[in-house]
Amino acid sequence: MSTANAYAAPSAHDALTPTTIERREVGPRDVAIDIKYCGICHSDIHHCRGEWGDVPYPAVPGHEIAGVVSAVGAEVRKHAVGDRVGVGCMVNSCGECANCLKGDEQYCIPGNTQTYGSVDRDGTITRGGYSSHVVVDEAFVLRIPDGLELDVAAPLLCAGITTYSPLRHWEAGPGRQVAVVGLGGLGHMAVKLASAMGAEVTVLSQTLSKQEDGLRMGAAAYHATSDPATFEQLANRFDLIINTVSAEIDISAFLGLLATDGALVNVGAPSAPLPVAVFSLLLHRRSFAGSAIGSIAETQEMLDFCAEHGIAPEIETISADQINDAWERVMQSDVRYRFVIDSSTLG
Numbered sequence: 001m002s003t004a005n006a007y008a009a010p011s012a013h014d015a016l017t018p019t020t021i022e023r024r025e026v027g028p029r030d031v032a033i034d035i036k037y038c039g040i041c042h043s044d045i046h047h048c049r050g051e052w053g054d055v056p057y058p059a060v061p062g063h064e065i066a067g068v069v070s071a072v073g074a075e076v077r078k079h080a081v082g083d084r085v086g087v088g089c090m091v092n093s094c095g096e097c098a099n100c101l102k103g104d105e106q107y108c109i110p111g112n113t114q115t116y117g118s119v120d121r122d123g124t125i126t127r128g129g130y131s132s133h134v135v136v137d138e139a140f141v142l143r144i145p146d147g148l149e150l151d152v153a154a155p156l157l158c159a160g161i162t163t164y165s166p167l168r169h170w171e172a173g174p175g176r177q178v179a180v181v182g183l184g185g186l187g188h189m190a191v192k193l194a195s196a197m198g199a200e201v202t203v204l205s206q207t208l209s210k211q212e213d214g215l216r217m218g219a220a221a222y223h224a225t226s227d228p229a230t231f232e233q234l235a236n237r238f239d240l241i242i243n244t245v246s247a248e249i250d251i252s253a254f255l256g257l258l259a260t261d262g263a264l265v266n267v268g269a270p271s272a273p274l275p276v277a278v279f280s281l282l283l284h285r286r287s288f289a290g291s292a293i294g295s296i297a298e299t300q301e302m303l304d305f306c307a308e309h310g311i312a313p314e315i316e317t318i319s320a321d322q323i324n325d326a327w328e329r330v331m332q333s334d335v336r337y338r339f340v341i342d343s344s345t346l347g
Helices: 042-048 150-169 185-196 211-216 228-233 251-255 278-282 296-309 320-331
Strands: 002-008 017-023 030-039 065-072 084-087 090-092 133-137 177-181 200-205 221-224 238-243 258-266 287-290 315-318 338-342
Touching: 002 133, 017 133, 030 084, 030 150, 042 320, 065 133, 065 150, 084 150, 090 133, 150 185, 150 238, 150 296, 150 315, 150 338, 177 185, 185 200, 185 211, 185 238, 185 296, 200 211, 211 221, 221 228, 238 251, 251 258, 251 278, 315 320, 320 338
Parallel strands: 177 200, 177 238, 200 221, 238 258, 258 287, 315 338
Antiparallel strands: 002 017, 030 065, 030 133, 030 338, 065 084
């Protein structure tokens, strides 16, 4: 075992504090990574505050990890010491179910092993990227292309793939009208990616406070959902709506913005159920769907796409002792658009 410096949540109500955690020894198929940067995702907060179920405390969150390989196991072939790599939201899966066998390990039927808060293959609890290093099976380690700096690459491992996957699956591209609900960490990536894919993008946000940013990122239009006229003006407009908001919204109102055969895809994860007006689906053959992250292969495709098209999240880099303040700001939507922890400040 090796020791890593980390920040952990002792309980659902306490601030994160510095600590040390143990990492397993590097096995034959393992890759050890010196973490350079880790993004802060809203999911980190939901998890550590116990909003999505029981949590094994102390909890070390973080699933937007970018770093450099420090050691590899004897059977590792994909990565070598010194490689620039990343780790996203999962670090293992069963490898045997129908979904894993077709390359959709993110939808592993028994459940994939999450980067934090899951039971790992050795029976230990996984600890995430708010730490100095990590050991991960090589099959779940991504190559970061030379065209991406490590600090901006980190948020792509969740915010990037969470929006890229549904855009690809529902075929965002030329001639398609795509709306993005919310311009936060996920939303701003959805705008950049959908625009780069050739779709015409509209941002739907509560207010127009971020309109200048949205248009600069590639949106063709920007509307305030606090204005009832928005829902009249845009009725039956969109082929695809990506809802990035992790809070309760009037889903039925947004369904009315879909064209026939359009789909509204939730990638935000609210803690409470969302009621849906089924007749809005029936009368126009609309779909209401969900999408999680992508597979490892799709995540690599996304990283390569971002490098090729010069796409990067807009970040604010912080030191480890600013994590708790950053969480408070995330809860107040006071970040443009992703906090990234400089892991060298962990000690």
